[in-house]
Each structure stands twice: as structure tokens, then as C-alpha cells.
Amino acid sequence: KAGVTQTPRYLIKTRGQQVTLSCSPISGHRSVSWYQQTPGQGLQFLFEYFSETQRNKGNFPGRFSGRQFSNSRSEMNVSTLELGDSALYLCASSLIQGTYEQYFGPGTRLTVT
């Protein structure tokens, strides 16, 4: 069974631009969560989607948004990029019952210049 995939793996953007990151969960997993990882703040929860609905949201500004499609694939969007948005963005998928074990993708490294 294929793991969680994220595209692109690396991205360089300029301040003020917007960016869209994509995540394909493990087949059969309907929950997708997004995390931001930085050296200073560690791993922080952005939001979780299930059945195309945002179920949970972390403490991030409205510039960070996401969506989930009917095939469970998810995208996150960051508008008006700031230097501080440079980070590794990780997505995780899980079943929505049982252990809730999370499986992570390789991440997208975003650099904002």
C-alpha cells in the first residue's frame, strides 16, 4: 500500500506570493492533518480535514487555509507569504476509528525569500 505523498517536495517563493501544497493520503484514510515544523516552534498543528470538512484548526492566521476533495486528497494554501512561513510542512493521514494512528508524508520544504 502506498504511503502518504506530498507535492512538491521543495518550493522557493517570494514574500507576498501565495503557495498551494498537496497531500495524498494512504488509500482508505479519510482524515488528513497538516503540520508546520520550524526550528524555533517545533511541530505545530495547522488543521485537520475529514469528509471534505475542516474538523479542527490550530492557532494560525487566516492566511493559512486548506481543503479536502472527495477522494480525500487535501491541499493547503498560504496567501501573502511572509519570511516566517519558511518551514517544513507535513501532512499526515489516519483512519477515523480505532487507534487514530497517524502516518506522515515526507513533507514539503517551503523557503520564502
Next chain:
Amino acid sequence: KQEVTQIPAALSVPEGENLVLNCSFTDSAIYNLQWFRQDPGKGLTSLLLIQSSQREQTSGRLNASLDKSSGRSTLYIAASQPGDSATYLCAVGTTSGTYKYIFGTGTRLKVLA
């Protein structure tokens, strides 16, 4: 508000040593706890998942224990090897509101040959 702490932040040991990594959390009302390994610039690899009703889980040279009443989990690595060098993260699954993971800041482990 759930807070997760990992001590020590960094650890350097000679090959062959048995070692213990610690994870503390402030709210004992957890659903599960998951230990991950992260290699530099990569995603997270799941090591062990402990449900709230369990006391420990084992996989090969790894053993994780959970004591909800004291808000602690430990990851025991037996006979450490240079290939174990990585950052180890614990994540607490909480169902207050809807389900989400709160991550610790990690322990950076270096095993010297």
C-alpha cells in the same frame, strides 16, 4: 491546555548503550501516545503507538511505556547503534473537542561508533 515536554533536548551516547528518552504531558485525559523518529529534513516515521488503556508497547529493540496518572511516557532503546541517530518525537492524541495531536519538542540523539 495540553503541553508536551521532552527531556533531554539532545543526547550523545557511545554505541551499545541502553538509553531512555522521556516525554511528559500535562493533561492525563489522552486518547493515545505515539513515538516518532525523524531524520534530518525528512518526514516522521512511526515507531510505537500506545493506546490510553495500555501500559507499554514493544517493537524490536524499542519499548515504550505509558503512565497516564503521572503524565509520563518513556522510550527505551536497547543496544543503541549509529543508525539510531535521529530526532525522536512524542505526540499525545487528545479528544478534547475533536481529535488532534500535540507534539513534544523532540530529543536529538547521536550514537557514536
